[in-house]
Each structure stands twice: as C-alpha cells, then as structure tokens.
Amino acid sequence: xxxxxxxxxxxxxxxxxxxxxxxxxxxxxxxxxxxxxxxxxxxxxxxxxxxxxxxxxxxxxxxxxxxxxxxxxxxxxxxxxxxxxxxxxxxxxxxxxxxxxxxxxxxxxxxxxxxxxxxxxxxxxxxxxxxxxxxxxxxxxxxxxxxxxxxxxxxxxxxxxxxxxxxxxxxxxxxxxxxxxxxxxxxxxxxxxxxxxxxxxxxxxxxxxxxxxxxxxxxxxxxxxxxxxxxxxxxxxxxxxxxxxxxxxxxxxxxxxxxxxxxxxxxxxxxxxxxxxxxxxxxxxxxxxxxxxxxxxxxxxxxxxxxxxxxxxxxxxxxxxxxxxxxxxxxxxxxxxxxxxxxxxxxxxxxxxxxxxxxxxxxxxxxxxxxxxxxxxxxxxxxxxxxxxxxxxxxxxxxxxxxxxxxxxxxxxxxxxxxxxxxxxxxxxxxxxxxxxxxxxxxxxxxxxxxxxxxxxxxxxxxxxxxxxxxxxxxxxxxxxxxxxxxxxxxxxxxxxxxxxxxxxxxxxxxxxxxxxxxxxxxxxxxxx
Numbered sequence: 040x041x042x043x044x045x046x047x048x049x050x051x052x053x054x055x056x057x058x059x060x061x062x063x064x065x066x067x068x069x070x071x072x073x074x075x076x077x078x079x080x081x082x083x084x085x086x087x088x089x090x091x092x093x094x095x096x097x098x099x100x101x102x103x104x105x106x107x108x109x110x111x112x113x114x115x116x117x118x119x120x121x122x123x124x125x126x127x128x129x130x131x132x133x134x135x136x137x138x139x140x141x142x143x144x145x146x147x148x149x150x151x152x153x154x155x156x157x158x159x160x161x162x163x164x165x166x167x168x169x170x171x172x173x174x175x176x177x178x179x180x181x182x183x184x185x186x187x188x189x190x191x192x193x194x195x196x197x198x199x200x201x202x203x204x205x206x207x208x209x210x211x212x213x214x215x216x217x218x219x220x221x222x223x224x225x226x227x228x229x230x231x232x233x234x235x236x237x238x239x240x241x242x243x244x245x246x247x248x249x250x251x252x253x254x255x256x257x258x259x260x261x262x263x264x265x266x267x268x269x270x271x272x273x274x275x276x277x278x279x280x281x282x283x284x285x286x287x288x289x290x291x292x293x294x295x296x297x298x299x300x301x302x303x304x305x306x307x308x309x310x311x312x313x314x315x316x317x318x319x320x321x322x323x324x325x326x327x328x329x330x331x332x333x334x335x336x337x338x339x340x341x342x343x344x345x346x347x348x349x350x351x352x353x354x355x356x357x358x359x360x361x362x363x364x365x366x367x368x369x370x371x372x373x374x375x376x377x378x379x380x381x382x383x384x385x386x387x388x389x390x391x392x393x394x395x396x397x398x399x400x401x402x403x404x405x406x407x408x409x410x411x412x413x414x415x416x417x418x419x420x421x422x423x424x425x426x427x428x429x430x431x432x433x434x435x436x437x438x439x440x441x442x443x444x445x446x447x448x449x450x451x452x453x454x455x456x457x458x459x460x461x462x463x464x465x466x467x468x469x470x471x472x473x474x475x476x477x478x479x480x481x482x483x484x485x486x487x488x489x490x491x492x493x494x495x496x497x498x499x500x501x502x503x504x505x506x507x508x509x510x511x512x513x514x515x516x517x518x519x520x521x522x523x524x525x526x527x528x529x530x531x532x533x534x535x536x537x538x539x540x541x542x543x544x545x546x547x548x549x550x551x552x553x554x555x556x557x558x559x560x561x562x563x564x565x566x567x568x
Contacts, residue, residue: 065166065201070134071098080132082123083194084139085187086146092187093119095126096195103130106188111145116152124158137165138198140173140190166203171412173197207379212350216372219347221416223340224369230333233326240323245272246310251301261287261294263327265302270320272309279303342496344368345489349510352377352468357489358482358518359463361431364492366424370464373417377469383462390418392458409454425457434477435460472515485518486510486550487525494543504546511553519554526551 071079076098084093089111095104104126109119127135137153139146146167153163177185177193197203209217234257238249245266252262268286269275278286280299287294313319345364348354353371356362380386387393391413397404409418428435435456442452459478466474473482486507493503514522526547533544 065198065204067098067136067199067201067203074133077101078131078133080127080130080135081195081198082135082137083191083198084137084146084149085190085194086140086142086149088145091146091149092191094191094195095123097130097132098199100195106191111148116149120152120156127158133159135163136198136203137163138168138194138203139165140168140170140194142170165205166198167206168194168197168203172202176200176202207375209375212347213371213375216344216347216351216368217375218372219340219343220369220372223337223344223365226333226337226340230330230337233330233333237323237326237330240319240326241266243313243319244270244316244323245275246312247305248272248302248309251305257330260292261298261302264290264292267324267327271312271316272306275302275306275309338496341365342493342498345492345496345498346502346506349489349506349513352471352513354485354489354510354513355467355471355473356464357485358467358473359428359432359479360481360483361428361435362424363427364489366420366427369420370417370424373414373420374464377465380465380469383465386417386461386465387421387458389414390421390457390461391415392418392421392454392461421457421461422453424460425453428456428460428478429453432478434480471513473518482521484522484525485514486522487529490526490529490543500542500546504549507546507550508553511550523551523554526554 067079079098080095080103081098082093082095084091090108091111092106092108093104094102094106096102104122109115123135123137126132135158139150139153150165150167153165156163173190173193176196177189180192180196181189238256241249248266249256249262252259256262265275265283265286269278269283275283280296280303283299283302284294284296287299341364345368348364348368348371351371353367353374356367356370357364374380374386380389391410393410394405395407395410397407425435429439429452430436439452439456442455443449463474463476463478466472466476473479489510490503490507493506498506530544530547530551533547
C-alpha cells in the first residue's frame with residue numbers, strides 16, 4: 040500500500056524540496072524547444088537615467104542588432120520597438136523576450152513602452168533582471184572591466200540562465216498604499232532628525248528642561264508652548280506657578296498644577312544657559328515650526344493610508360490585538376496583492392526571515408545570520424509588528440516570555456513571532472475571514488478601531504462614513520454581529536451625552552444598517568429632550 044503524504048512526513052521528517060537548476064518563473068527552455076534556438080530572440084536593455092543601450096540576439100548568442108543607444112524619449116522608444124519587430128521578421132524570429140535590467144525607477148519608461156506594444160499580435164514578454172544577477176554573470180567573463188557592452192552580454196547570459204523574471208502586477212489600491220507608506224516613513228525619519236536637533240538646542244537654552252517630561256516631551260501640551268514664550272530658567276523662576284498658569288490660560292492651553300510646580304522647582308536650581316542662548320532659542324523656534332509642519336504631513340498621510348486600507352482585505356488584520364491601522368497599511372503596501380503568494384512561508388521568504396546557510400563538503404553551518412538579499416522594507420514592517428504583538432497581544436507576549444525564559448536571543452524571538460504572524464496573515468487575508476486563533480483571542484472590533492483612528496486624526500464625518508462602509512464590504516458575513524456590538528455601545532453613549540455636537544451619533548445608525556442590525560437602534564435609549 041502506498042504511503043500517504045502525512046505518513047511520509049512522519050517517517051522521513053520534513054519533506055525535501057525538489058532540486059531545481061533554474062528559477063521556476065524564469066525558465067525559457069520549453070519555449071525555445073518549441074520554436075528552435077535560432078528562431079528565439081532576446082532583446083537586452085541596460086538602462087541608465089536618460090538613455091539605455093540595447094541589443095538583439097538569438098538564443099545561441101548570435102548578435103542580430105549591435106549594441107545601440109536610445110534616449111528615453113517617446114519618439115526614439117517607439118522607433119526602437121519598430122526596429123525590434125522589423126529585425127525579428129527579417130531574421131525569422133518566432134518568439135521573443137525583452138530583458139531589462141532593474142535600475143531604480145529609470146528602467147520603467149522602457150518597460151512601459153514594451154508592455155504596451157505587441158509582437159505578432161501578442162504582447163511582448165517583458166522580463167526584469169536584478170543587477171546582482173547581471174554582476175555575477177559579468178565578473179567571471181570580464182573581471183574588473185565594467186562597460187555597457189559587457190553588461191549587455193552578462194544580461195543576456197543571466198536571462199538565458201533563468202534570471203529574467205516576470206514582475207507581479209499590483210492594483211491601484213496596493214500601489215497607492217506602497218507609495219504613501221514609504222513617503223510617510225520618510226517623513227517620520229525626517230521629523231525624528233528635527234526632534235533630535237530641537238532637543239539639543241533646547242538643552243542649550245533651558246538646561247534640564249526637556250528631561251522633566253522624558254519621552255512625553257513631544258506629546259505634552261505644556262512643555263513646548265512654555266518653551267516658545269519663556270527663553271531662560273531665570274524668567275521661569277521669576278514668573279513662578281502663577282505667571283506660568285496665566286500664560287497657559289491666555290493661550291487656552293489645558294494643564295495640571297503639579298506640572299507647573301515641577302517646572303518651578305526645576306527653574307529654582309537650573310544650570311546656567313549657554314552664552315548664545317538667544318540665538319539657540321531662535322533656531323529652536325524655527326525647528327519647532329518645522330516639526331509641527333512635518334507632523335501635519337504625517338497625520339494627513341496616515342488618514343490617506345486608512346482610506347486605502349479599507350478597500351483591501353488587509354483591513355481584516357485590525358482584528359488582531361497589536362496591529363494598528365498604520366502598520367496594517369504599511370504591510371499591505373509592501374506585500375501587495377495576497378494572490379502573489381502561494382502560502383504563508385512565501386511571505387517570510389520574501390522578507391528574508393530565515394537564517395543563511397554555508398555548506399561545503401562536510402562543513403555545514405546551518406544557523407548563520409539572517410539572509411542579506413531580501414525585501415528589507417517588508418522585513419522591517421514585519422519586525423515592527425512583532426514588537427507591537429509582544430507588547431499588546433497576550434498570546435505572543437506569553438510566547439516571547441516562554442522563549443526568553445529558555446535563554447533565546449530577543450532578536451531570534453522577534454523573528455519567530457514575525458514568521459508565525461506571516462502564516463496568520465496569509466490565512467486571514469487570502470481566506471477573507473477572521474480566524475479562531477490563539478493570537479486573535481479577545482480580538483478587536485475592526486470598525487471600532489478604524490473609527491477611533493479617524494476620530495483621533497480629525498477625519499471629516501462624510502469621509503469617515505464612506506470609509507467605514509467600504510470596510511464593511513471586506514468583512515465576512517459571520518462577523519457582522521461582533522462588529523456591531525461595540526458600535527451599539529458607542530451609539531448609546533453618544534445619544535446619552537448632553538454636551539456639544541454629536542456627529543458620530545448620526546453616522547452610527549447608517550453603519551449599523553449596513554451591518555444588518557439596524558433594528559437594534561430602537562433598543563438604544565433615546566436622546567433626552
């Protein structure tokens with residue numbers, strides 16, 4: 040009797056992956072065999088910023104068009120496409136592949152032109168070759184001699200060997216998330232640099248003042264508003280608690296009396312400021328304005344990320360405690376459509392969440408550092424989410440504590456958690472369901488988390504309602520009741536409130552109706568007259 044798959048795995052351990060010489064997605068040999076090597080052409084492009092160099096060969100390497108330079112202009116690129124088609128007919132080429140070396144974003148004009156063109160009534164097959172593949176195929180043939188012609192020859196050899204790959208397509212939502220998430224991360228890094236400069240200049244003007252607030256310096260409603268108006272410890276001591284409270288009252292800033300008492304005690308014993316304190320203070324004010332401007336840009340980008348996230352199934356990840364709107368949006372942008380992944384291990388493989396291995400003869404070092412060649416941005420997002428899961432998710436926090444008690448490296452623990460999370464991501468996003476998983480125990484309400492995020496970011500109510508309704512379309516039908524429960528409580532609280540406008544009470548009934556629980560509205564206590 041033949042052994043089943045599960046039996047084989049129990050007997051022989053982990054199933055061995057079949058050995059392959061070529062990359063599966065870059066293999067050209069079946070197509071070459073179908074038409075013959077002399078009738079199979081390869082167009083190779085070595086791209087630069089403003090121009091590219093290209094050539095046409097058959098599969099044997101016979102040069103049909105010598106290396107030629109083409110400017111990245113509409114007319115010249117169109118002429119290049121026509122030249123390729125004409126030469127292919129002249130040399131009786133029946134099949135053709137266009138191989139373009141990835142060069143930042145400068146190769147995209149050439150790629151777009153050939154993707155829009157046709158060869159014998161069918162679209163061009165456009166492949167992208169990584170620069171590392173070109174380099175490794177150039178160095179053995181031309182060590183220490185890097186020219187465009189040598190790069191084209193190496194590009195040809197890499198494509199023939201199977202390193203010319205087809206890039207998966209992304210829809211507009213995931214492309215927008217990708218661009219906005221990276222732009223936001225860039226703004227956050229720039230704001231961090233400005234905050235470090237601001238704190239350094241503030242220390243020259245008010246020595247020890249920033250240390251009073253610790254990590255809450257940038258979130259405090261008192262610290263920087265007072266530092267903008269008062270430029271020396273002596274002036275802080277002269278104003279005292281009464282004068283400082285008057286300044287805050289005039290600017291309509293809320294504060295606690297104990298905070299002002301702490302500031303007054305610091306001012307009484309503060310060190311002498313720098314001799315150029317006035318200049319430092321002026322620079323600090325300019326840096327603070329820059330910080331506030333960057334903060335506004337970041338908040339605006341986060342609102343846009345939330346709007347695009349609701350249009351993808353990645354919004355279901357908000358049900359997992361420890362995953363917030365921004366991290367889910369960044370993960371969606373870096374991963375792209377979930378259909379590009381066959382299983383969860385493909386995600387961790389693309390992120391490089393596995394150890395490198397060195398094996399030669401009897402030497403086998405299996406536990407090296409994490410591999411270097413990977414999608415670093417995706418790895419960074421997954422490790423950041425792993426940090427949040429350890430802090431906020433009881434299941435992953437318990438796992439981290441268990442592994443830590445066994446003496447495992449904290450970095451290894453984060454990698455293990457990120458790897459496990461990728462499998463959970465695949466199941467949730469590809470299945471469009473909220474799983475019963477230990478990591479989802481006590482799960483968050485997706486709509487409630489998304490609504491609170493928009494309220495914190497002061498999103499207009501019309502946009503908020505539209506975004507929540509868009510998120511409802513991504514929810515599985517079985518989760519509507521769980522999603523409605525916290526919204527009903529929020530509606531009761533909003534209708535019972537007597538103070539101020541209640542726009543949230545106007546949109547919640549519409550949202551509950553979309554969830555199919557509009558009849559619960561009649562059970563909610565009516566607003567008192």
